[in-house]
Amino acid sequence: MNLLLKIWRQNNSASRGSLVDYPISGIEGDMSFLEMLDVLNEQLIAKGEDPVVFDHDCREGICGSCSLMINGEPHGPDRLITTCQLHMRKFKDGDTIVIEPFRASAFPVIKDLMVDRSSFDRIQQAGGYISVNTSGHTVDANAIPIEKEKADESFAAATCIGCGACVAACKNASAMLFTAAKVSQFALLPQGQIEATDRVLNMVKQMDLEGFGNCTNTGACEVECPKGISLENIARMNREYLMASAKG
Protein backbone atom coordinates (compact mmCIF):
# COMPACT_ATOMS: atom_id res chain seq x y z
CA MET A 1 0.00 0.00 0.00
CA ASN A 2 1.26 3.48 -0.90
CA LEU A 3 0.05 6.34 1.26
CA LEU A 4 0.56 10.05 1.71
CA LEU A 5 0.86 10.95 5.38
CA LYS A 6 0.30 14.55 6.46
CA ILE A 7 1.78 14.67 9.94
CA TRP A 8 1.75 17.51 12.45
CA ARG A 9 5.37 18.41 13.30
CA GLN A 10 6.04 20.75 16.18
CA ASN A 11 9.38 21.08 17.97
CA ASN A 12 8.08 21.97 21.42
CA SER A 13 5.10 23.49 23.18
CA ALA A 14 6.27 27.01 22.37
CA SER A 15 6.87 26.58 18.62
CA ARG A 16 4.15 26.91 16.00
CA GLY A 17 4.15 23.61 14.13
CA SER A 18 2.68 22.64 10.77
CA LEU A 19 1.59 19.66 8.70
CA VAL A 20 4.44 17.97 6.80
CA ASP A 21 3.95 15.54 3.89
CA TYR A 22 5.52 12.06 4.09
CA PRO A 23 4.89 9.68 1.19
CA ILE A 24 5.28 6.09 2.38
CA SER A 25 5.18 2.79 0.52
CA GLY A 26 5.18 -0.93 1.25
CA ILE A 27 2.62 -0.71 4.05
CA GLU A 28 0.83 -4.03 4.78
CA GLY A 29 -2.85 -4.20 5.74
CA ASP A 30 -1.96 -6.32 8.77
CA MET A 31 0.27 -3.65 10.26
CA SER A 32 -1.18 -1.60 13.08
CA PHE A 33 -1.29 2.15 12.68
CA LEU A 34 1.59 2.54 15.14
CA GLU A 35 3.67 -0.06 13.28
CA MET A 36 3.14 1.98 10.15
CA LEU A 37 4.52 5.01 12.02
CA ASP A 38 7.44 2.84 13.21
CA VAL A 39 8.26 2.08 9.57
CA LEU A 40 8.19 5.78 8.77
CA ASN A 41 10.42 6.59 11.74
CA GLU A 42 13.00 3.96 10.75
CA GLN A 43 13.15 5.54 7.31
CA LEU A 44 13.51 9.03 8.82
CA ILE A 45 16.27 7.86 11.17
CA ALA A 46 18.11 6.18 8.28
CA LYS A 47 18.02 9.50 6.45
CA GLY A 48 19.31 11.30 9.53
CA GLU A 49 16.03 13.12 10.11
CA ASP A 50 14.17 13.67 13.37
CA PRO A 51 11.67 10.82 13.93
CA VAL A 52 7.98 11.65 14.58
CA VAL A 53 7.22 11.65 18.30
CA PHE A 54 4.01 9.92 19.35
CA ASP A 55 2.69 8.35 22.56
CA HIS A 56 2.34 4.59 23.02
CA ASP A 57 2.96 1.91 25.61
CA CYS A 58 0.96 -1.33 25.82
CA ARG A 59 -0.04 -1.49 22.15
CA GLU A 60 -2.96 -3.70 23.11
CA GLY A 61 -5.67 -1.17 23.86
CA ILE A 62 -5.47 -1.10 27.64
CA CYS A 63 -3.10 1.65 28.75
CA GLY A 64 -4.61 4.69 27.05
CA SER A 65 -1.22 6.09 26.04
CA CYS A 66 -1.69 6.14 22.31
CA SER A 67 -3.72 9.02 20.98
CA LEU A 68 -3.70 10.71 17.53
CA MET A 69 -6.37 12.48 15.58
CA ILE A 70 -6.53 10.46 12.36
CA ASN A 71 -8.41 12.00 9.44
CA GLY A 72 -10.37 14.15 11.84
CA GLU A 73 -11.34 11.45 14.34
CA PRO A 74 -9.59 10.44 17.57
CA HIS A 75 -8.17 6.90 17.27
CA GLY A 76 -9.17 6.94 13.60
CA PRO A 77 -12.28 5.90 11.71
CA ASP A 78 -12.95 2.62 13.50
CA ARG A 79 -15.17 2.37 16.60
CA LEU A 80 -14.39 1.06 20.10
CA ILE A 81 -10.65 0.75 19.54
CA THR A 82 -7.53 2.73 20.31
CA THR A 83 -5.00 3.85 17.70
CA CYS A 84 -2.70 0.90 18.53
CA GLN A 85 -5.54 -1.48 17.59
CA LEU A 86 -6.32 0.29 14.33
CA HIS A 87 -5.12 -1.72 11.34
CA MET A 88 -3.89 -0.38 8.04
CA ARG A 89 -6.43 -2.57 6.23
CA LYS A 90 -8.93 0.16 7.14
CA PHE A 91 -7.19 2.35 4.55
CA LYS A 92 -6.88 2.03 0.79
CA ASP A 93 -3.87 2.26 -1.49
CA GLY A 94 -3.34 5.91 -2.45
CA ASP A 95 -5.12 7.33 0.61
CA THR A 96 -4.01 10.56 2.23
CA ILE A 97 -3.98 10.34 6.02
CA VAL A 98 -3.92 13.48 8.16
CA ILE A 99 -2.39 12.83 11.58
CA GLU A 100 -2.65 15.48 14.27
CA PRO A 101 -2.26 15.58 18.05
CA PHE A 102 -5.32 15.68 20.35
CA ARG A 103 -6.06 19.37 20.65
CA ALA A 104 -7.18 21.17 23.80
CA SER A 105 -5.70 23.98 25.85
CA ALA A 106 -5.61 21.45 28.72
CA PHE A 107 -3.58 19.04 26.52
CA PRO A 108 -0.58 21.14 25.44
CA VAL A 109 1.65 19.64 22.73
CA ILE A 110 4.98 18.38 24.06
CA LYS A 111 6.43 17.53 20.66
CA ASP A 112 4.85 16.53 17.34
CA LEU A 113 1.94 14.22 18.14
CA MET A 114 2.64 13.82 21.85
CA VAL A 115 0.50 15.87 24.24
CA ASP A 116 0.63 16.39 27.97
CA ARG A 117 -2.45 14.78 29.50
CA SER A 118 -1.44 15.30 33.14
CA SER A 119 -4.55 17.47 33.54
CA PHE A 120 -6.40 14.13 33.69
CA ASP A 121 -4.09 12.96 36.48
CA ARG A 122 -4.85 16.09 38.47
CA ILE A 123 -8.62 15.55 38.07
CA GLN A 124 -8.11 11.99 39.30
CA GLN A 125 -5.99 13.14 42.23
CA ALA A 126 -8.70 15.63 43.24
CA GLY A 127 -11.05 12.83 44.27
CA GLY A 128 -10.84 9.71 42.12
CA TYR A 129 -10.02 7.38 45.00
CA ILE A 130 -11.42 5.87 48.18
CA SER A 131 -9.63 5.99 51.52
CA VAL A 132 -9.08 2.52 52.94
CA ASN A 133 -7.30 1.57 56.13
CA THR A 134 -4.49 -0.74 55.07
CA SER A 135 -2.85 -1.09 58.47
CA GLY A 136 -3.89 -4.69 58.97
CA HIS A 137 -7.62 -4.15 59.53
CA THR A 138 -8.49 -4.06 55.86
CA VAL A 139 -12.02 -5.29 55.21
CA ASP A 140 -12.34 -7.73 52.32
CA ALA A 141 -14.03 -5.79 49.54
CA ASN A 142 -16.23 -8.79 48.77
CA ALA A 143 -17.64 -8.73 52.32
CA ILE A 144 -19.95 -5.91 51.22
CA PRO A 145 -22.74 -7.25 48.99
CA ILE A 146 -23.33 -5.19 45.84
CA GLU A 147 -26.22 -5.50 43.40
CA LYS A 148 -25.17 -7.11 40.14
CA GLU A 149 -26.48 -4.23 38.00
CA LYS A 150 -24.63 -1.65 40.08
CA ALA A 151 -21.43 -3.69 40.01
CA ASP A 152 -21.68 -4.05 36.23
CA GLU A 153 -22.30 -0.33 35.68
CA SER A 154 -19.45 0.58 37.97
CA PHE A 155 -17.17 -1.83 36.15
CA ALA A 156 -18.20 -0.41 32.79
CA ALA A 157 -17.34 3.10 34.00
CA ALA A 158 -14.04 1.84 35.40
CA THR A 159 -12.95 0.58 31.97
CA CYS A 160 -12.10 4.19 31.01
CA ILE A 161 -8.41 4.18 30.15
CA GLY A 162 -7.96 7.94 30.38
CA CYS A 163 -6.92 8.27 26.74
CA GLY A 164 -8.53 11.67 26.18
CA ALA A 165 -10.33 10.80 22.95
CA CYS A 166 -13.52 12.21 24.47
CA VAL A 167 -11.86 15.61 24.84
CA ALA A 168 -10.27 15.39 21.40
CA ALA A 169 -13.60 14.57 19.72
CA CYS A 170 -15.69 17.11 21.57
CA LYS A 171 -16.20 20.37 19.69
CA ASN A 172 -15.92 22.10 23.08
CA ALA A 173 -12.88 20.10 24.28
CA SER A 174 -14.92 19.07 27.30
CA ALA A 175 -13.64 16.43 29.71
CA MET A 176 -17.07 15.52 31.06
CA LEU A 177 -17.06 11.91 29.87
CA PHE A 178 -13.70 11.11 31.45
CA THR A 179 -14.56 12.86 34.73
CA ALA A 180 -18.02 11.31 34.77
CA ALA A 181 -16.57 7.83 34.33
CA LYS A 182 -14.16 8.39 37.21
CA VAL A 183 -16.93 9.77 39.44
CA SER A 184 -19.40 7.04 38.46
CA GLN A 185 -17.16 4.06 39.15
CA PHE A 186 -17.23 5.02 42.85
CA ALA A 187 -20.67 6.65 43.02
CA LEU A 188 -22.23 3.28 42.16
CA LEU A 189 -20.51 1.37 44.97
CA PRO A 190 -21.07 1.49 48.73
CA GLN A 191 -17.31 1.94 49.20
CA GLY A 192 -17.55 5.19 47.30
CA GLN A 193 -20.30 6.77 49.41
CA ILE A 194 -18.20 8.09 52.29
CA GLU A 195 -16.30 10.58 50.15
CA ALA A 196 -19.02 10.98 47.51
CA THR A 197 -19.86 14.63 48.19
CA ASP A 198 -16.29 15.92 48.22
CA ARG A 199 -15.30 13.69 45.34
CA VAL A 200 -17.69 15.08 42.75
CA LEU A 201 -17.28 18.68 43.90
CA ASN A 202 -13.49 18.52 43.86
CA MET A 203 -13.15 16.61 40.60
CA VAL A 204 -15.50 18.96 38.74
CA LYS A 205 -13.71 21.95 40.22
CA GLN A 206 -10.36 20.60 39.02
CA MET A 207 -11.81 19.79 35.60
CA ASP A 208 -12.97 23.40 35.23
CA LEU A 209 -9.65 24.76 36.53
CA GLU A 210 -7.75 22.83 33.87
CA GLY A 211 -9.58 24.83 31.20
CA PHE A 212 -11.64 22.10 29.55
CA GLY A 213 -14.75 23.35 27.73
CA ASN A 214 -18.40 22.98 28.70
CA CYS A 215 -20.47 19.98 27.70
CA THR A 216 -23.29 20.69 25.24
CA ASN A 217 -24.48 17.08 24.97
CA THR A 218 -23.45 16.52 21.36
CA GLY A 219 -22.57 12.92 22.23
CA ALA A 220 -19.37 12.90 20.13
CA CYS A 221 -17.37 11.61 23.13
CA GLU A 222 -19.51 8.52 23.56
CA VAL A 223 -19.19 7.64 19.86
CA GLU A 224 -15.41 8.06 19.79
CA CYS A 225 -14.61 6.53 23.20
CA PRO A 226 -12.60 3.33 22.66
CA LYS A 227 -14.22 1.82 25.75
CA GLY A 228 -17.82 2.76 24.96
CA ILE A 229 -18.24 4.85 28.12
CA SER A 230 -21.90 5.94 28.07
CA LEU A 231 -23.40 9.42 28.33
CA GLU A 232 -25.46 8.10 31.25
CA ASN A 233 -22.34 8.62 33.32
CA ILE A 234 -22.43 12.34 32.56
CA ALA A 235 -26.06 12.54 33.66
CA ARG A 236 -25.10 10.66 36.82
CA MET A 237 -22.25 13.08 37.53
CA ASN A 238 -24.58 16.05 36.98
CA ARG A 239 -27.00 14.52 39.50
CA GLU A 240 -24.25 13.81 41.99
CA TYR A 241 -22.91 17.32 41.55
CA LEU A 242 -26.29 18.99 42.07
CA MET A 243 -27.00 16.86 45.14
CA ALA A 244 -23.53 17.51 46.56
CA SER A 245 -23.90 21.28 45.97
CA ALA A 246 -27.28 21.29 47.69
CA LYS A 247 -25.69 19.60 50.72
CA GLY A 248 -23.09 22.38 50.77
Add this chain to the structure above:
Amino acid sequence: MSGFAKSSIARKVVMALSGLFLVLFLALHVTINMSSVISPETFNAWSHFMGYNPVVQFLMQPILIAGVVVHFVMGIVLEFQNRKARPVRYNQYRGSANAPWVSRNMILSGLVVLAFLGLHMYDFWLHEINYKFVEANPEDPTRYFEETVEKFAPLWRTVLYVISFVLLALHLWHGFASSFQSMGLNNKYSPAIRSFTRLYAIVVPLLFIFIALFHHLNPITH
Protein backbone atom coordinates in the same frame (compact mmCIF):
# COMPACT_ATOMS: atom_id res chain seq x y z
CA MET B 1 -21.74 28.93 46.52
CA SER B 2 -19.57 31.11 44.28
CA GLY B 3 -17.78 27.93 43.22
CA PHE B 4 -21.14 26.46 42.28
CA ALA B 5 -22.20 29.48 40.21
CA LYS B 6 -18.96 29.38 38.23
CA SER B 7 -18.96 25.63 37.65
CA SER B 8 -19.53 24.24 34.19
CA ILE B 9 -22.29 21.94 35.43
CA ALA B 10 -24.22 24.73 37.16
CA ARG B 11 -24.06 26.73 33.93
CA LYS B 12 -25.39 23.78 31.98
CA VAL B 13 -28.27 23.54 34.41
CA VAL B 14 -29.00 27.25 34.01
CA MET B 15 -29.10 26.74 30.22
CA ALA B 16 -31.38 23.75 30.67
CA LEU B 17 -33.84 25.39 33.07
CA SER B 18 -34.11 28.67 31.17
CA GLY B 19 -34.45 26.68 27.93
CA LEU B 20 -37.25 24.51 29.32
CA PHE B 21 -39.02 27.60 30.57
CA LEU B 22 -38.87 29.08 27.08
CA VAL B 23 -40.14 25.79 25.61
CA LEU B 24 -43.19 26.06 27.88
CA PHE B 25 -43.69 29.67 26.89
CA LEU B 26 -43.66 28.72 23.21
CA ALA B 27 -46.58 26.37 23.80
CA LEU B 28 -48.60 29.22 25.29
CA HIS B 29 -47.58 31.60 22.51
CA VAL B 30 -48.49 29.24 19.69
CA THR B 31 -51.87 28.51 21.28
CA ILE B 32 -52.75 32.20 21.39
CA ASN B 33 -51.46 32.75 17.85
CA MET B 34 -53.51 29.85 16.52
CA SER B 35 -56.63 31.64 17.67
CA SER B 36 -55.84 34.39 15.14
CA VAL B 37 -56.47 31.86 12.38
CA ILE B 38 -59.60 30.43 13.96
CA SER B 39 -61.33 33.40 15.56
CA PRO B 40 -60.15 37.03 15.44
CA GLU B 41 -62.40 37.84 18.40
CA THR B 42 -60.76 35.24 20.62
CA PHE B 43 -57.34 36.43 19.49
CA ASN B 44 -58.24 40.02 20.37
CA ALA B 45 -59.59 38.99 23.76
CA TRP B 46 -56.48 36.99 24.65
CA SER B 47 -54.11 39.63 23.35
CA HIS B 48 -55.88 42.30 25.32
CA PHE B 49 -55.71 40.20 28.45
CA MET B 50 -51.98 39.57 27.95
CA GLY B 51 -51.40 43.25 27.23
CA TYR B 52 -53.27 44.78 30.15
CA ASN B 53 -53.45 42.23 32.95
CA PRO B 54 -51.10 43.53 35.65
CA VAL B 55 -49.95 40.06 36.70
CA VAL B 56 -48.97 39.26 33.11
CA GLN B 57 -47.46 42.69 32.52
CA PHE B 58 -45.52 43.29 35.68
CA LEU B 59 -44.74 39.79 36.93
CA MET B 60 -44.78 37.28 34.07
CA GLN B 61 -43.36 39.52 31.34
CA PRO B 62 -40.25 40.50 33.33
CA ILE B 63 -39.69 36.83 34.25
CA LEU B 64 -39.95 35.90 30.58
CA ILE B 65 -37.53 38.62 29.51
CA ALA B 66 -35.12 37.54 32.24
CA GLY B 67 -35.40 33.94 31.04
CA VAL B 68 -34.56 34.94 27.47
CA VAL B 69 -31.64 37.14 28.54
CA VAL B 70 -30.17 34.52 30.88
CA HIS B 71 -30.45 31.86 28.17
CA PHE B 72 -28.67 33.80 25.45
CA VAL B 73 -26.11 35.57 27.62
CA MET B 74 -25.09 32.28 29.23
CA GLY B 75 -25.10 30.57 25.84
CA ILE B 76 -22.71 33.16 24.42
CA VAL B 77 -20.45 33.09 27.50
CA LEU B 78 -20.21 29.29 27.25
CA GLU B 79 -19.48 29.48 23.53
CA PHE B 80 -16.53 31.82 24.18
CA GLN B 81 -15.22 29.54 26.93
CA ASN B 82 -15.53 26.54 24.65
CA ARG B 83 -13.57 28.25 21.91
CA LYS B 84 -10.86 29.09 24.41
CA ALA B 85 -10.67 25.44 25.42
CA ARG B 86 -9.29 24.60 21.94
CA PRO B 87 -7.12 27.54 20.90
CA VAL B 88 -5.39 25.67 18.06
CA ARG B 89 -7.99 24.25 15.67
CA TYR B 90 -7.68 20.93 13.88
CA ASN B 91 -6.71 20.98 10.22
CA GLN B 92 -9.14 18.16 9.72
CA TYR B 93 -12.08 17.62 12.05
CA ARG B 94 -14.89 15.22 11.15
CA GLY B 95 -17.62 16.50 13.42
CA SER B 96 -20.27 14.81 11.31
CA ALA B 97 -18.76 11.40 12.09
CA ASN B 98 -19.84 11.44 15.68
CA ALA B 99 -22.47 14.10 16.36
CA PRO B 100 -25.56 15.43 14.55
CA TRP B 101 -25.38 18.83 12.85
CA VAL B 102 -28.04 20.37 15.10
CA SER B 103 -26.12 19.54 18.26
CA ARG B 104 -22.93 21.11 16.90
CA ASN B 105 -24.58 24.30 15.67
CA MET B 106 -26.73 25.44 18.58
CA ILE B 107 -24.92 28.78 18.61
CA LEU B 108 -25.81 29.34 14.95
CA SER B 109 -29.49 28.40 15.30
CA GLY B 110 -29.60 30.30 18.59
CA LEU B 111 -28.18 33.49 17.11
CA VAL B 112 -30.63 33.41 14.20
CA VAL B 113 -33.52 33.01 16.63
CA LEU B 114 -32.06 35.83 18.73
CA ALA B 115 -31.85 38.11 15.69
CA PHE B 116 -35.46 37.27 14.90
CA LEU B 117 -36.36 38.08 18.48
CA GLY B 118 -34.87 41.53 17.93
CA LEU B 119 -37.23 42.10 15.00
CA HIS B 120 -40.10 40.61 16.98
CA MET B 121 -39.51 42.94 19.93
CA TYR B 122 -39.31 45.89 17.55
CA ASP B 123 -42.53 44.87 15.80
CA PHE B 124 -44.68 44.11 18.82
CA TRP B 125 -43.13 44.95 22.15
CA LEU B 126 -41.78 48.37 21.21
CA HIS B 127 -45.00 49.08 19.36
CA GLU B 128 -47.00 48.27 22.49
CA ILE B 129 -44.79 50.39 24.75
CA ASN B 130 -45.19 53.24 22.31
CA TYR B 131 -48.93 52.78 21.97
CA LYS B 132 -49.60 52.48 25.69
CA PHE B 133 -47.05 54.66 27.41
CA VAL B 134 -45.60 57.15 24.91
CA GLU B 135 -48.67 58.04 22.88
CA ALA B 136 -50.86 57.12 25.86
CA ASN B 137 -53.64 55.83 23.63
CA PRO B 138 -56.82 54.61 25.29
CA GLU B 139 -57.43 50.88 25.59
CA ASP B 140 -58.77 49.36 22.38
CA PRO B 141 -59.53 45.65 22.77
CA THR B 142 -60.21 45.18 19.06
CA ARG B 143 -56.99 46.37 17.47
CA TYR B 144 -54.69 43.32 17.84
CA PHE B 145 -55.91 41.09 15.04
CA GLU B 146 -55.51 43.75 12.40
CA GLU B 147 -52.15 44.89 13.72
CA THR B 148 -50.86 41.34 13.61
CA VAL B 149 -52.15 40.46 10.17
CA GLU B 150 -50.68 43.68 8.74
CA LYS B 151 -47.25 42.59 9.92
CA PHE B 152 -47.38 39.61 7.58
CA ALA B 153 -48.26 41.64 4.50
CA PRO B 154 -44.65 42.24 3.35
CA LEU B 155 -43.12 39.15 1.78
CA TRP B 156 -39.69 39.81 3.30
CA ARG B 157 -41.01 39.67 6.84
CA THR B 158 -42.94 36.47 6.19
CA VAL B 159 -39.83 34.88 4.67
CA LEU B 160 -37.69 35.93 7.65
CA TYR B 161 -40.35 34.55 9.93
CA VAL B 162 -40.35 31.19 8.18
CA ILE B 163 -36.53 30.93 8.16
CA SER B 164 -36.34 31.82 11.85
CA PHE B 165 -38.83 29.16 12.79
CA VAL B 166 -36.99 26.51 10.80
CA LEU B 167 -33.88 27.42 12.80
CA LEU B 168 -35.94 27.37 16.00
CA ALA B 169 -37.06 23.85 15.09
CA LEU B 170 -33.43 22.77 14.77
CA HIS B 171 -32.58 24.46 18.06
CA LEU B 172 -35.43 22.68 19.84
CA TRP B 173 -34.60 19.35 18.21
CA HIS B 174 -31.37 19.19 20.19
CA GLY B 175 -32.02 21.52 23.08
CA PHE B 176 -35.27 20.20 24.52
CA ALA B 177 -34.15 16.62 25.21
CA SER B 178 -30.61 17.76 25.95
CA SER B 179 -31.78 19.85 28.89
CA PHE B 180 -32.94 16.70 30.68
CA GLN B 181 -29.50 15.13 30.29
CA SER B 182 -27.96 18.34 31.70
CA MET B 183 -30.14 18.11 34.77
CA GLY B 184 -29.01 14.55 35.33
CA LEU B 185 -31.97 12.72 33.84
CA ASN B 186 -30.89 9.83 31.66
CA ASN B 187 -32.95 6.73 32.33
CA LYS B 188 -35.71 4.55 30.92
CA TYR B 189 -37.84 7.62 30.17
CA SER B 190 -35.17 9.24 28.00
CA PRO B 191 -36.28 7.63 24.71
CA ALA B 192 -39.82 8.92 25.34
CA ILE B 193 -38.46 12.40 26.08
CA ARG B 194 -36.47 12.28 22.84
CA SER B 195 -39.55 11.27 20.83
CA PHE B 196 -41.63 14.01 22.43
CA THR B 197 -38.82 16.50 21.71
CA ARG B 198 -38.89 15.61 18.02
CA LEU B 199 -42.66 15.92 17.85
CA TYR B 200 -42.58 19.25 19.65
CA ALA B 201 -39.68 20.59 17.57
CA ILE B 202 -41.63 19.90 14.39
CA VAL B 203 -45.21 20.70 15.37
CA VAL B 204 -44.77 24.00 17.24
CA PRO B 205 -42.55 25.80 14.67
CA LEU B 206 -44.70 24.39 11.87
CA LEU B 207 -47.80 25.94 13.46
CA PHE B 208 -46.05 29.31 13.72
CA ILE B 209 -45.06 29.04 10.06
CA PHE B 210 -48.60 28.06 9.09
CA ILE B 211 -50.00 31.11 10.90
CA ALA B 212 -47.53 33.43 9.18
CA LEU B 213 -48.31 32.04 5.72
CA PHE B 214 -52.03 32.07 6.43
CA HIS B 215 -52.02 35.79 7.24
CA HIS B 216 -49.68 36.59 4.39
CA LEU B 217 -52.06 34.91 1.95
CA ASN B 218 -55.24 36.32 3.55
CA PRO B 219 -54.56 40.02 3.97
CA ILE B 220 -57.22 42.30 5.42
CA THR B 221 -58.92 44.23 2.64
CA HIS B 222 -60.70 47.40 3.58
